[in-house]
Amino acid sequence: MKSFPITVESVRKAYGSYLALDDVSLEIEAGEFLTLLGPSGSGKTTLLMAVAGFVLLDNGKILLGGRDITRLPPNKRELGIVFQNYALFPHMNVLANVEYPLALRKIPRVDARRRALDALARVKLEGFAQRDIAALSGGQRQRVALARAIVFKPRVMLMDEPLSALDKNLREAMQYEIRRLHDDLGITTIYVTHDQREALTMSDRIAVMNSGRIEQIDTPERVYHRPLTRFVAEFMGEANIVPPGSVRRIDGVDALRETLMIRAESFHLDPAFAGPDGVALEGVLRAKSFRGENWLLTLELDTRQEVLISVPATLAAGCADLAPGQRVAAFAPAAKVHAIAGAKV
Amino acid sequence: MLDAYPENRLALALLWAFSALVLAFLILPTIVVVPLSFSASDLLEFPPRAYSLRWYENFFGSATWMAALRTSITLGTLTALIAVPSALLACISMNRLGGKTAVTLQGILLTPSVTPGILLAIGLFIVLAVQHLVGTLFGVLVGHVVLAIPVACIVLLPALARFDWNQVQAARSLGASWARAIGGIIVPQLRISLLSAILMAFLTSLDESVISIFVASGQNSTLPKLMFLSLRDQIDPTIAAISTLWTAIVVIVVLFVTLRQKS
Structure with missing residues (x-):
């Protein structure tokens, strides 16, 4: 399947006084899997629906394969969309749903039938062609929606929180399948989610959105370990924002004068793991809890700020003996300590 | 309710007794014309002393009555064909607009159903007079469509409110034009409500008399208009025969539609 790049140029959309998209620009490469990640109201769905053609923009342009599609109606854009609630047609059976886009394109019946069955096979729904939509489980409906979206060889796939209605195990299996489908077809994909783990697992790049803007767009590793803003740091997981003056280098004496982001799992209780150029902090143990694969400790620094420390269970021989109120030192390797410019604590 | x-x-x-009385009160005025219609007498008398089918013969044998019947059925059909699609499109717009605009539009659209019929008829008469359309079937049709649109909207609005709009967006993204999305996705799923709307619009036109009396001419009298006129000129049981037939047809159609909805 041929893949197309997408360019979003200074896109703006206001609903009354509420700015849903505030001058958003974005380059998506052909064949890329890009995730728009953010809390609800961050503008991620609005941006997706603008690409789809359902949101009329106040300003800006959207290019698909170099062609301006800003004014093109949705039915002329050739995009495969998977909606959060699947939006299957309940008055048609599975096969008719998948054949629908082909029927619209006046593809001969025999050909359409073959392609629809192919698409169903791709999403592992062989034998479900004649089922009623009402007789399907959530996961099966999701697959029908996927088949219907890919069957007409769209230029781009758009997915709006497609897995949010599924239970956890199924969601993880489907994450893998959607990504595999993307890799097989090589189709440019924009995926919307508010689940950071889903975004990290599936994406080539993640655009983290907040109040109508893109805060950061980067690979999952960089968004996770090198957040540009405090918002990104905190949204991506258990991030500790440590104020200036609380942390010193292991081989030094003076406290560091920057605001630092250190993830809970970057800490160790043994300085050997952090290395000589690592950092150290000290605090009073306020709480500890065992979570199976790790121990979670809450340290209160002298500045009264709390820091979360996650120690893998395999390296936490001493954790069980620690008692609240005790002073504990924790160490993190330099590579996992990230200064956040201009961040307010 | 009775479980309480x-x-x-x-x-x-x-x-039970009270409910039976209420039902009787509602139904009796309709039923009472049935024996009258089979009367052999020249007068409307109850109970009839002898029975015959002569008033039915009179109705079906009369060119005037038959012309009025044809006019009424044509008018009802045209009214439904124009009012229901218009109402569907209007309801879709109101559903999509939402907020105050939609409520305002809805208010305007439903006005004809709460305006006194006579007021609407006079207004329509003046408007049509300016366009030289008084006395034409088209003029009456306009009036009936105006009356039928709110009726159809009342049926269609709640049905659309329950409809999942994402399906239309999905259809559009899959390549459907607006017309294809409405025709292929909305209409089939709202078919029961649309059928009710068509029936209600048809009955609204069939039942309407005030506008017909004001606007229709002698040649294109509707059935209700002719019934009023004949009541004024001469009272004979033909009216009862027509009413009986009419009631029977409406009851059959409504029962048919309701039973289809159940299944």
């Missing part, structure tokens, strides 16, 4: 009085037999009996 499981123990008190007297209350239950009274409730």
Whole structure:
């Protein structure tokens, strides 16, 4: 399947006084899997629906394969969309749903039938062609929606929180399948989610959105370990924002004068793991809890700020003996300590 | 409702009796014309002393009555064909607009159903007079469509409110034009409500008399208009025969549609 790049140029959309998209620009490469990640109201769905053609923009342009599609109606854009609630047609059976886009394109019946069955096979729904939509489980409906979206060889796939209605195990299996489908077809994909783990697992790049803007767009590793803003740091997981003056280098004496982001799992209780150029902090143990694969400790620094420390269970021989109120030192390797410019604590 | 009085037999009996009385009150005026229509007498008398089918013969044998019947059925059909698609599109717009605009539009659209019929008829007469359309079938049709649109909207609005709009967006993204999305996705799923709307619009036109009396000419009298006129000129049981036939047809159609909805 041929893949197309997408360019979003200074896109703006206001609903009354509420700015849903505030001058958003974005380059998506052909064949890329890009995730728009953010809390609800961050503008991620609005941006997706603008690409789809359902949101009329106040300003800006959207290019698909170099062609301006800003004014093109949705039915002329050739995009495969998977909606959060699947939006299957309940008055048609599975096969008719998948054949629908082909029927619209006046593809001969025999050909359409073959392609629809192919698409169903791709999403592992062989034998479900004649089922009623009402007789399907959530996961099966999701697959029908996927088949219907890919069957007409769209230029781009758009997915709006497609897995949010599924239970956890199924969601993880489907994450893998959607990504595999993307890799097989090589189709440019924009995926919307508010689940950071889903975004990290599936994406080539993640655009983290907040109040109508893109805060950061980067690979999952960089968004996770090198957040540009405090918002990104905190949204991506258990991030500790440590104020200036609380942390010193292991081989030094003076406290560091920057605001630092250190993830809970970057800490160790043994300085050997952090290395000589690592950092150290000290605090009073306020709480500890065992979570199976790790121990979670809450340290209160002298500045009264709390820091979360996650120690893998395999390296936490001493954790069980620690008692609240005790002073504990924790160490993190330099590579996992990230200064956040201009961040307010 | 009756489950609320499981123990008190007297209350239950009274409730049944009361309900029966209300039903009788509602139905009797309709039923009373049935024996009248089979009367052999020249006068409307109850109970009839002898029975015959002569008033039915009179109705079906009369060119005037038959012309009025044809006019009414044509008008009802055209009214439904124009009012229901218009109402569907209007309801879709109101559903999509939402907020105050939609409420305002809805208010305007439903006005004809709460305006006194005579007022609407006079207004329509003046508007049509300016366009030289008084006395034409088209003029009456306009009036009936105006009356039927709110009726159809009342049926269609709640049905659309329950409809999942994402399906239309999905259809559009899959390549459907607006017309294809409405025709292929909305209409089939709202078919029961649309059928009710068509029936209601048809009956609204069939039943309408005031506008017909004001606007229709002698040649294109509707059935209700002719019935009023003949009541004024001469009272004979033909009216009862027509009413009986009419009631029978409406009851059959409504029962048919309701039973289809159930299944």
